Amino acid sequence: MEFRExxxxxxxxxxxxFARTAERLYLSPGRVSQLMRALETRIGGRLFERTSRRVRLTPLGERFLADLRPAYAGLAEAVHRAKAAAREVTGVLRVGFLATPTEVVTGSVLAFESRHPGSEVELVEIPLSDPFGRLRAGQVDVAFTLLPVDEPDLATGEGLNCVPYQLGVSVRHPLAGRAGIGAEELAGVPLIGLDGPAPRLWRERVAPSVTPSGQPIPLAGTVATNQEGLTQVALGRGGMLxxxxxxxxxxRPDVRFVPVTGLPPSVLGLAWVKAAESAAIRAFAEAAAGHARKVGLRAA
Incomplete structure (x- = not known):
């Protein structure tokens, strides 16, 4: 039997x-009539006498109401408690971050815990080469990631920062002494990319295959983490963005970071599995966005 009935x-x-009932339930009078006809059909008898002037319960309706009220009150209270619990933001929220707990990450955590004293954030590092695996496995609830994300099962929040890239090279590299380089110069710098299950769009963020004008950028090999990449950079085996x-x-003393102009900015945001969205995840996304606006992290 339908609860709405x-x-x-x-x-x-x-x-x-009927009109007042429809107003209380945010329904049309016609929908109220439809629900009552369906209920009477299920029961097999008339519950209301309807005339042009008034509506009243039949003897069957009065008996049904007397029997129903205790169970209905309990059911309504259970629904109310469940809804309230779904809106609560308490307990541990597992938040994934990418190798570096920057101010965007730590500031967002502090802002969230300040807004919701009954909650605690557990930070979990996510492999650079597998940005969404732990989300999909349920090992983290929400994760910091590079935007945009082109994954149908994932939802994302707004951009939390917007910053330029720098090219990491060995101190012995010819570019190490430069104050900056243009994106087109990357055609002459083999870049270290990612192995593992990282999607194509993600790989292009870390190590683009072409310059903005379409010149190919050579690949110097792949790594799974930032630390692996930095080691390869320090050994002079390629550059890394x-x-x-x-x-x-x-x-670090054996690596130089050279600013790069002409590339789309790096934008950090949050991602979570659509089917697992909760009040706590929404609250964390709101706290992170509020923190970014407050301290101006979204300025390039």
């Missing part, structure tokens, strides 16, 4: 008026 019956028994905050985090 029972709800409509109880409200109509209180109002004894990093967003500016990540480059600053990984400053």
């Amino acid at each position: 029972l709800e409509c019956f109880v409200v109509l028994s209180e109002e004894l008026h 990093f967003c500016t905050p990540t480059a600053a985090h990984h400053s």
Whole structure:
């Protein structure tokens, strides 16, 4: 039996008026009539007497109402409690991050926990070469990722920052002493890319295959993590692109980071599995966006 039919019956028994019942339930009077006819068909008897002037319960309707009220009240309360629980933001939220817990990550966590004292964030590192595997496996609830994301099963939040790229090269590389390079010069720099299950769009973010004008960029090999990539860079086996905050985090004496102009900016955001979206995930996305606006992280 449909809960909506029972709800409509109880409200109509209180109002004894189709229009007022429809108004309380945000339905049309016609829909109320349809629900009552369906319920009477299920029961096999008339529950209401209807005339042009009034509506009243039949003896069968009065008996059904008396029997129904305790069970209906319990069911309605259970639905109310379930809805309230679904809106609560409590417990542990597992948040994935990509190798470097930059200010975008830590600031978002602090903003969320400040807004929701009953919640706690557990940070989980996500492999650079498999940005969505742990999301889909349910090992994290939401993850920081590069935008845009072209994955039908995933939802994303708004961009949290917008920063330029820097090219990491060995201190012995000819470009190491430059103040900056243009994107077209990458055609002469073999780039270190990613192995593993990273989707094509993700691989292109980390190691584009062509320059903006279409010149091919050679591939210098693949790695699974930033640390593996930095080791290859330090050994002079290729260059690797990093967003500016990540480059600053990984400053080391055997690697130079050279600003690159002419590439689309690196944009960090959040992704989660659509089917697993929760109040806590939505609250974290809102807190992260609010923090980004507050401190101006979205400025390029």
